[in-house]
Amino acid sequence: MDKWNRQxxxxxxxxxxxxxxxxxxxxxxxALGMSDIxxxxxxxxxxxxxxxxxxxxxxxxxxxxxxxxxxxLVDARGCFFSDIVITSLDKLTVEAVVRGEEIDPEKHIIxxxxxxxxxxxxxxxxxxxGVYTRVxxxx
Amino acid sequence: MAEKLxxxxxxxxxxxxxxxxxxxxxxxxYASEALMEQIRQDQSIEQVANAATLPGIVKASLAMPDxxxxxxLPIGGVIATRMQxxxxxxxxxxxDINCGVRVLRTNLSRADIKDKVRALIEGIxxxxxxxxxxKGALKLSPAEFDKMxxxxxRWAVENGxxxxxxxxxIEARGAIEGADxxxxxxxxxxxxxxxxGTLGSGNHFGEIQYVERIFDADAAEAxxxxxxxxxxxxxxxxxxxxHQVCTDYLKVMDSAVRKxxxxxxxxxxxxxxxxxxxxxxxxxxxxxxxxxxxxxxxVIAHWAEETFLRVLGISPRxxxxxxxxxxxxxxxxxxxxxxDGKAMKLAVHRKGATRAFPPGHPExxxxxxxxxxPVLIPGDMGTAxxxxxxxxxxxxxxxxxxxxxxxxxMSRTAAVKACRGRSIERELEDAGIIARYTGRDALKEEIPxxxxxxxxxxxxxxxxxxxxxVARLRPLGVIKG
Numbered sequence: 001m002d003k004w005n006r007q008x009x010x011x012x013x014x015x016x017x018x019x020x021x022x023x024x025x026x027x028x029x030x031a032l033g034m035s036d037i038x039x040x041x042x043x044x045x046x047x048x049x050x051x052x053x054x055x056x057x058x059x060x061x062x063x064x065x066x067x068x069x070x071x072x073l074v075d076a077r078g079c080f081f082s083d084i085v086i087t088s089l090d091k092l093t094v095e096a097v098v099r100g101e102e103i104d105p106e107k108h109i110i111x112x113x114x115x116x117x118x119x120x121x122x123x124x125x126x127x128x129x130g131v132y133t134r135v136x137x138x139x
Numbered sequence: 140m141a142e143k144l145x146x147x148x149x150x151x152x153x154x155x156x157x158x159x160x161x162x163x164x165x166x167x168x169y170a171s172e173a174l175m176e177q178i179r180q181d182q183s184i185e186q187v188a189n190a191a192t193l194p195g196i197v198k199a200s201l202a203m204p205d206x207x208x209x210x211x212l213p214i215g216g217v218i219a220t221r222m223q224x225x226x227x228x229x230x231x232x233x234x235d236i237n238c239g240v241r242v243l244r245t246n247l248s249r250a251d252i253k254d255k256v257r258a259l260i261e262g263i264x265x266x267x268x269x270x271x272x273x274k275g276a277l278k279l280s281p282a283e284f285d286k287m288x289x290x291x292x293r294w295a296v297e298n299g300x301x302x303x304x305x306x307x308x309i310e311a312r313g314a315i316e317g318a319d320x321x322x323x324x325x326x327x328x329x330x331x332x333x334x335x336g337t338l339g340s341g342n343h344f345g346e347i348q349y350v351e352r353i354f355d356a357d358a359a360e361a362x363x364x365x366x367x368x369x370x371x372x373x374x375x376x377x378x379x380x381x382h383q384v385c386t387d388y389l390k391v392m393d394s395a396v397r398k399x400x401x402x403x404x405x406x407x408x409x410x411x412x413x414x415x416x417x418x419x420x421x422x423x424x425x426x427x428x429x430x431x432x433x434x435x436x437x438v439i440a441h442w443a444e445e446t447f448l449r450v451l452g453i454s455p456r457x458x459x460x461x462x463x464x465x466x467x468x469x470x471x472x473x474x475x476x477x478x479d480g481k482a483m484k485l486a487v488h489r490k491g492a493t494r495a496f497p498p499g500h501p502e503x504x505x506x507x508x509x510x511x512x513p514v515l516i517p518g519d520m521g522t523a524x525x526x527x528x529x530x531x532x533x534x535x536x537x538x539x540x541x542x543x544x545x546x547x548x549m550s551r552t553a554a555v556k557a558c559r560g561r562s563i564e565r566e567l568e569d570a571g572i573i574a575r576y577t578g579r580d581a582l583k584e585e586i587p588x589x590x591x592x593x594x595x596x597x598x599x600x601x602x603x604x605x606x607x608x609v610a611r612l613r614p615l616g617v618i619k620g
Contacts, residue, residue, distance in 0.1 A: 075334070110577060
């Protein structure tokens, strides 16, 4: 089964639906989808690397915490990311490596910054073909 | 069968107690028939009803005519909770803590800058970092950053950004008391430390405007406004710092809901009793973020003033740029109000709603005492913005609150689609508006059609009597993130 993510609109904000054969794939796709709201990933080279580790109480809060961590790195490290790989997903803990580079308005095709990950209708659903996730972002 | 929405008069609609189980007070929505049509299209009425279930809420869960879907409370929502048994909810403030607006007047007329708007906009764009990941020119040590969080705009003035007189014209004199840097997470510090003095993006902007029309001569005179006059409007907030504070405390509140045994219809209304450790910690952090917001606008306006002086080559006296007012529209504050004839101290949550205190109120600045507090309403970049004044009726009905803008009706993705094959920059230019922006889609997402008609929104609050029209301002130039 293919992996994909796509954006949808809400009144003021933007959501991402993301899918993958496994939870890991679906989480990665969701994070890449979030990144894609902010910047055209094709314009971002993989020069810097950060490792992250987060936990949650359930799959939904784990996904939210994972996305919040990636978003935190964008502001705190001043970087965009084009490559997000989960290296371990076990017992509601995610470890991941994100790669990208420092934000450069001259080089990057910048789109819209994301303020926050919301819990509005946040969905992680396992079905026969894989895992579907849905997240709305505050813009 | 749940009760339906009741129309009370031309501009007021009641969400009755029977609309949804658990409502402690009714909801009141301020809207015309036409705006109600748009409001019904998302889940915001449901959110007005949800907020009415919060413990300790008094009088009514209110919503302004620019309302639309938010997280927890709708954007445009106002609620007040009692000190003794009420709750504090970050979902009643929003992610962008102390998002707000300031307007500065000048001695210039539109004709004086006719051929210089582009140079001014280019200059302002160059002096104020905008867009994702933009870093401010201000590098504060951790100790200095903490001082700023407590002192707010006063910190900016003491460090050479603006003048002491500015503080008299800022809500709460630019610093909410009780800010507690200890309650700020390391992550919020890291996310926000480079962002002081940055505009951000989304609907945030800096605009050069002119006063197109005066509606109330007395109030306009008190505010120092005249037709044809050039003004500067800045709309921004506490940036990633405030977003992280909200994100952090939504988690804290999520646990608090279980701890205090609240049953809530929406996880994003997560809350804690006002006098609980969780409630007090959020308040301490929220106030610090609010003070970041006041400081941010103080610094940005100072840089914009320097740009005007440099580009126009005139003296500060000739420019005459002075602050009319600076007011928040995403905040929770302790205020004194009268409910059912009784004086009460309440936690007033305004989320996409502007404080609008009446003439004579102790917090209305002395120079505006006879006409009411200036209320600043940013519109979309192609249409208009308004300056209103607070009223006694607003004080009685809406805890001294009114609308905060036009309010979106079209999603950002739909707006970008609607722009296919169009040059928004050219369209704005044809309308006499020069735009400078960072994000590829920044102008497309903010097209005038994506918003409600600001004139209709302001008509409602004016005609309902919860604020009065003073002036309409048209944009001449805009910078966006």
